[in-house]
Amino acid sequence: MGDTGESQIKSGQGYPVLKPVGDSAICIEFGDEINDRVNDLVYSAADALNARSPSWLRELVPTYRSLLVHYDALAADYDEVRSDLLGLAASDSAAETSSSGGARQVFELPTVYGGEFGPDLDAVASHAGLDSEDVVRIHSSIAYRVYMIGFAPGFPYLGGMDQSIATPRLATPRTRVPAGSVGIAESQTGVYPAASPGGWQLIGQTPVQLFDAQAQPPSVLQPGHFVKFVPVDESEFQRIQAEVANGQYRVAHSEFAS
Amino acid sequence: MTGTVTVRNPGVLSLVQDTGRFGYQRFGVSVSGAMDQEALMIGNMLVGDEHSAAGIEITLGGAEFEVSTETLVAITGADLSATLDGTPLPVYESFIAPAGSVIRFSGPGSGIRAYLLVRGGFDTPPALNSRATHIASGLGGLTGKPLQPGDELPIGLANEMSTIGSKIPSSIRRHYSPEVAIRVVPGPQESSFSAAGVETFYSSEYSVTDTSDRQGLRLEGPEIESSGDGYDIISDGVTAGAIQVPADGRPIILMADRQTIGGYAKIGVVATVDLPLLAQAGPGSTVRFERCTVADTQALLRDWQREISDAPLMPEERVTSGARLEIGELPIDVDLEFDQSALTEEGGALLLARINGIFETVRARRVN
The missing domain is CATH 3.30.1360.40 (Gyrase A; domain 2)
Incomplete structure (x- = not known):
C-alpha cells in the first residue's frame, strides 16, 4: 500500500x-x-x-x-x-x-484464528501455498489502517494487508456470518461488526463489540485509527466475551508516532 | 398520561420513521427515515408536531391500528383508502380519533406509502438521536424491526403551544402518478459514461422493478453505455437520490435505507424536491429523467420550502367534539360544534359563555 x-x-x-x-x-x-x-x-x-x-x-x-x-x-x-x-x-x-x-492510535483486537472461529483459514493457507500458522503470523503482524467505515455500522475498511495472503471471495456467499468474524477478500481484510450475509473468507473471530448504538461514539474504531489482530486461544476468547457482555471490556490501544 | 396506538395488523410493511438518523454516516450508519419526507413533514404540521416527530410509514396497505385514547391524527402521503371505524377518511386533513377507534388502510389508490401521524408523535426509544427504523442494522422503532401485531406505540407529549392546522391547500399536495418525470443534476461520475450512454439515460423511459425497496429503486430499461473506464469507482459517499449504474447498465436510485458509501459510478442525482415522487412510485411505474443544473434544483427547493412554510393551515370550518359535563349527580353528554377558526381569544370567550349558558339552563330546570 x-x-x-x-x-x-x-x-x-x-x-x-x-x-x-x-x-x-x-x-x-x-x-x-x-x-x-x-x-x-x-x-x-x-x-x-x-x-x-x-x-x-x-x-x-x-x-x-x-x-x-x-x-x-x-x-x-x-x-x-x-x-x-x-x-x-x-x-x-x-x-x-x-x-x-500526529501520533497514531493502534487498537488491539484479540482474535481466535481457525477452527469453527475461522472456517476458511485452511483455504486461505492453501491458496497462498503456506501453512495456516504462517497465515496467522502474517495477518497478525501488521497494524492495518482504518481507511473508512461504511457498508454497515462500524464496518472498517482496512488497508495494508500482505499480498501473500490475498484470497478471492467465496464463490457462494454465506447467508450468515457471525458478529466479530475476521475475513479476507482479495487484498483487503476486515471485521464484521454484526451478523450478516457475507462472502469474505473467514479466518478468525474477535469477541470485541465494534459497534454499540448506546455508546458515544458508537464505533470503537474511527477512520485514521490502526488495528492489530492479536492471536488468543478459545478460553481467552470466552473470558473476553463475558467481559464484553458485562460492559467491562475495554479495547487495548496504544499510540505510536508516525 | 398519554395514550398508545396498538398495531392490530402491520399489513405488508409498517415502520416507525422520522426525518432520519443524521450525523453517524461516517460510522457506517444509514440515514433511513421516511421515504416521502414531504408527506411526513406536512402530516406533522397537521397535528401540530415538530417536523422531526416520528410517524408510522405504511406500505401498500392491509394495516390496522387502534387508538387507546382520543387522539388528533393525520394521514398523508399515498391514498391507501383509510377508514376510521369503517368510515372513509380524507387524506391531508387532521381528525379526532375517539378512544378505542380503529384506523384501517385497505389498499393502494395513488402512491404506495401512507403516513399516520398523531399529535405528540410516537415516543419510541431513540437510537443515535432518531426513531427511524433501519431494518438491516436493527436500529430504531420499537426493537429495530418492522411493526408486529400487538406492538404498542406510546404517544409523546404534545407541545400545547403549537399551532394545529387541519387541512392544507390542495394546490400544495402532490399528485402521485405511475408516470413520473424526475429532474436530475449530472452526477460526479457522468464522465464514466459515453456520450451515447448519457443520451440513452435522459431520453429513455425506465420502469420500476419489483425488487425495489427502501434501499433503492432498481430500474429496467435501455442499457447505459460506459465510456470504457468501467462502472466501478473507488467507493465514496452517497446521497439520497444518487443514481448509480452497475455493470448491467441499469440505473439504481438510492433511497432512504441506502448504505453510506457506494462503489458504482453515479450518472446523476435526483433533485431533492422530486424524491417524494420516487418514494411513491410502485413497481411498474415509469420514470423519465430531465437534466437540470444545481442552480435550477436549488431554486426549486427554495420555492418548495417557501410554499410549504407560507401554506395557510386552513382550519376546518366546523369541528365537533363530544364532552360530558357533570352537574351534581346529573351527567349530561353534549356535542359541542364550533367554528375552529373562531377559536381566537374572542372566540374562546364566546364558547365559554355559551357553555355557561347551558349550565344556567340546566340549573334553572333543576330548580323547577
Missing part, C-alpha cells in the same frame, strides 16, 4: 476537485488512488471543516480518497458552499502537516 512516485504526482496535480452531488452535497476528491497520503488529506480536511463548523454544514462522510460534504441548501447555495470550501483548501496546508505528523 506504499506510495509510488507516480501516484503522488497523480494525486497532487489538479486536486482537490470539487463536484456537486445533487443539490445538497459536494464531493471533494483528493486523488483517485487508495493510499495513506490521499487518505490523510481527506481526514485533515474533515478536521478543518469540523473545526470551523460553517452554518450550512450538515454532515461529513470521509472515504478512501474523498470527502462528501452534506450541506443545507436553504442556508447557502452551491456557489457559496463551493467558494467556502475552496477557501478552506487554500489555507489548509497547516492542518495537513499537523494531522499527518
Whole structure:
C-alpha cells in the first residue's frame, strides 16, 4: 500500500476537485488512488471543516480518497458552499502537516484464528501455498489502517494487508456470518461488526463489540485509527466475551508516532 | 398520561420513521427515515408536531391500528383508502380519533406509502438521536424491526403551544402518478459514461422493478453505455437520490435505507424536491429523467420550502367534539360544534359563555 512516485504526482496535480452531488452535497476528491497520503488529506480536511463548523454544514462522510460534504441548501447555495470550501483548501496546508505528523492510535483486537472461529483459514493457507500458522503470523503482524467505515455500522475498511495472503471471495456467499468474524477478500481484510450475509473468507473471530448504538461514539474504531489482530486461544476468547457482555471490556490501544 | 396506538395488523410493511438518523454516516450508519419526507413533514404540521416527530410509514396497505385514547391524527402521503371505524377518511386533513377507534388502510389508490401521524408523535426509544427504523442494522422503532401485531406505540407529549392546522391547500399536495418525470443534476461520475450512454439515460423511459425497496429503486430499461473506464469507482459517499449504474447498465436510485458509501459510478442525482415522487412510485411505474443544473434544483427547493412554510393551515370550518359535563349527580353528554377558526381569544370567550349558558339552563330546570 506504499506510495509510488507516480501516484503522488497523480494525486497532487489538479486536486482537490470539487463536484456537486445533487443539490445538497459536494464531493471533494483528493486523488483517485487508495493510499495513506490521499487518505490523510481527506481526514485533515474533515478536521478543518469540523473545526470551523460553517452554518450550512450538515454532515461529513470521509472515504478512501474523498470527502462528501452534506450541506443545507436553504442556508447557502452551491456557489457559496463551493467558494467556502475552496477557501478552506487554500489555507489548509497547516492542518495537513499537523494531522499527518500526529501520533497514531493502534487498537488491539484479540482474535481466535481457525477452527469453527475461522472456517476458511485452511483455504486461505492453501491458496497462498503456506501453512495456516504462517497465515496467522502474517495477518497478525501488521497494524492495518482504518481507511473508512461504511457498508454497515462500524464496518472498517482496512488497508495494508500482505499480498501473500490475498484470497478471492467465496464463490457462494454465506447467508450468515457471525458478529466479530475476521475475513479476507482479495487484498483487503476486515471485521464484521454484526451478523450478516457475507462472502469474505473467514479466518478468525474477535469477541470485541465494534459497534454499540448506546455508546458515544458508537464505533470503537474511527477512520485514521490502526488495528492489530492479536492471536488468543478459545478460553481467552470466552473470558473476553463475558467481559464484553458485562460492559467491562475495554479495547487495548496504544499510540505510536508516525 | 398519554395514550398508545396498538398495531392490530402491520399489513405488508409498517415502520416507525422520522426525518432520519443524521450525523453517524461516517460510522457506517444509514440515514433511513421516511421515504416521502414531504408527506411526513406536512402530516406533522397537521397535528401540530415538530417536523422531526416520528410517524408510522405504511406500505401498500392491509394495516390496522387502534387508538387507546382520543387522539388528533393525520394521514398523508399515498391514498391507501383509510377508514376510521369503517368510515372513509380524507387524506391531508387532521381528525379526532375517539378512544378505542380503529384506523384501517385497505389498499393502494395513488402512491404506495401512507403516513399516520398523531399529535405528540410516537415516543419510541431513540437510537443515535432518531426513531427511524433501519431494518438491516436493527436500529430504531420499537426493537429495530418492522411493526408486529400487538406492538404498542406510546404517544409523546404534545407541545400545547403549537399551532394545529387541519387541512392544507390542495394546490400544495402532490399528485402521485405511475408516470413520473424526475429532474436530475449530472452526477460526479457522468464522465464514466459515453456520450451515447448519457443520451440513452435522459431520453429513455425506465420502469420500476419489483425488487425495489427502501434501499433503492432498481430500474429496467435501455442499457447505459460506459465510456470504457468501467462502472466501478473507488467507493465514496452517497446521497439520497444518487443514481448509480452497475455493470448491467441499469440505473439504481438510492433511497432512504441506502448504505453510506457506494462503489458504482453515479450518472446523476435526483433533485431533492422530486424524491417524494420516487418514494411513491410502485413497481411498474415509469420514470423519465430531465437534466437540470444545481442552480435550477436549488431554486426549486427554495420555492418548495417557501410554499410549504407560507401554506395557510386552513382550519376546518366546523369541528365537533363530544364532552360530558357533570352537574351534581346529573351527567349530561353534549356535542359541542364550533367554528375552529373562531377559536381566537374572542372566540374562546364566546364558547365559554355559551357553555355557561347551558349550565344556567340546566340549573334553572333543576330548580323547577
